[in-house]
Amino acid sequence: MLTVFDQFTRCITDVTTQLTALGIPLTAPAAPPADPDPTDPWASSYDVPVDRSTLAWSTAVTMLADHHHTSVDRQVPAADALLRELGVRGLAQLHSDLHHGAPVDYRFTRCPYCSGIGEDPTRSTCEDIGCPPEYQFAGHDHICPVCRGDDYQPQWFAEEHMQKLEDLLAGAIQKSEEHASLRYRIWTRLHRRAPRS
Template identity: 75%
Template structure:
């Protein structure tokens, strides 16, 4: 039976929610204890963002953490709660970077953990379903993935393009070096001739 790329998102959430149900972990994170009100800060709030543990973002976060730390998802539930409560879906990009020792992730070569490289937000309807105009692709489109920002995952194409650029740079450097060597030779010859005349 053929499956589409979007089937993996439902499979991911189904697998994680099934494990949570088996472990007896509720699918909605409990609210954190209220913070003490600070009378010196009138704008302070103790509102906590609710965390849905059956969302694709949460399932992705807990899976990334469990895979990185080689533990079960039950050990990473609170970390995934904190991440989504603090940073939301965009926090997955920060988590991905943190798991790679703080290095910037180039999503042209690394598959996005949230959208799996399709470049669109899997929780939003696709452009085809909504009927978006083709020119919207270049005008800050709303359907782009919040993690990879719509970078195309095409390592074969980008690697070939970068190799072509590097070959051109190398050819330019060799040509420039030869020109410099030729100029040095001519200057040396000219200076030696002048030295012989005087």
């Protein structure tokens, strides 16, 4: 039986197999050093290494390839740049950008990183993430850094939204009827025929 966590492993395996077959290394080369900025002498020139065998990178390159209808190898530099600049949280920005800048409601759209489970799919520990000591106890969940733990249940949230829309529509109809009645009374007063003498 295939579990959700098996999907993550399969995604990584598929992408790394394609990269290996194309001769693309699984670690991104370091970016060229930036020219020193004379206005900011404390600027860091530290380059964040990008591991192409992680779930985040595999998700980013797959999202880009699917969106642009290209092969994975064409999107390698873009995925490198995204994770180097924004890290895992950059996947949420990428997802929004691919939807033409519209915010993504993860209650209706399955999160591309955690596949809708709402937790960090890498199963990292508090020590790995650096949680404060007071949070390092049983039951402390690590929510997904992309969807921030939104509960993917479109069938439940759709009913709730339909009920809200029905309430709004009923209120609008009632207001419209009230306004129509008021408009009629004003019209009749303005258009009363004055008696002719």
